Amino acid sequence: MLNSLVDLAKESCSDKRRELLGQVSALFIADADRYTSEEMTLFTGVLKKLINDAETQDKAKLSARLAHVDETPNDLALELASDDAAIAKYMLQYSNSLTRDDLILLARSKGQDHLLAISKRDHLESRLTDILLERGEQPVRRSIADNPGAELSEWGMRLLMKLAGSDAPLRESMTHRADLSAEHFEKLISLLPEDQGESVRKMHAQNSQLVEKILHDAGKAVAGGSLERRRSRLDAKVALKDIRSGKTSLNEVFLAYSLSRNLFDLAFILAEVSGLDQKYVTNVMIRYEIDGIAVLCRALSIGTSEFNMFCKARGAHLKLSKNAIDNWMRDYQLLSEEEAQRVLRFIKVRLKMAEAA
Structure with missing residues (x-):
């Protein structure tokens, strides 16, 4: 790998430079959480030099990839975020490497x-x-x-x-x-209009009730050890890293953990991907009602077949009949991804407000 990168670095044609940028960025992303400060400085210098010679579409691809890597150095993230909107938009929307002051400066000047x-x-x-x-x-x-x-x-x-x-x-x-x-x-x-107003009022009440379900006994549910980690070769943290790097998909990991009936680690993964506290995910996972976990999974684009396998694992854990699983699946199929994402956003804000109270 190193020899090929050195050879590519000597090339002057745009295709070879594009290939070099892709390989260096892939190498950085693969082990970004393991590099020393000296290695990070080296990567930053190389990437910034390559960016200077890159075309807009290549810089946009790099920005899209690095925006989801928390270890991306601040100066590199800020350089991409300050570029043309087609390049900057990924960093501006997703990157955790940008500071509050960075965002305020960009908001005032761009x-x-x-x-x-x-x-x-x-x-x-x-x-x-x-x-x-x-x-x-x-x-x-x-x-x-x-x-x-x-x-x-x-x-x-x-x-x-x-x-x-x-x-x-x-x-x-x-x-x-x-x-x-x-x-x-x-x-x-x-x-x-009156009918629309009543519909919104009803939906608002339902969402508020769902938040109460998620909050109810959440700490107790985790402390009681209702979900047990199963012996498995699957490493949740490695799986999470693979999802974030694009090496595998959330659906693939979701299916694997459902098949192994490892609901404990699956709750951890869903919590990390969604940004919810694990105690809330665990709580909705072990409740009989399907609405909470269905909203979360649909919002994360979990497929119907993958969710069906999860329901079987969940049904076995709760010792419920096939009829219950069939009912869960019917409810899941009726729930749209757009609606689920809207409800999940509502839940996050309400949970944050409840925790701050």
């Missing part, structure tokens, strides 16, 4: 496409959200309203509530937010 990418991050502090709302045009403001991970200051909430009066898509997004006060929620409902 154009609308960059702001839109930042607005889609899983979590935005209210200070950053305010800058996006102040500088952003309609697409950015709609994106903020639709992002439950975007914290809103009092000013930000007032602005979005005002805009909701004349912007139907933004108004609909606001009705699904979990951080609305009762007063704001009722004001939004009053702006909707």
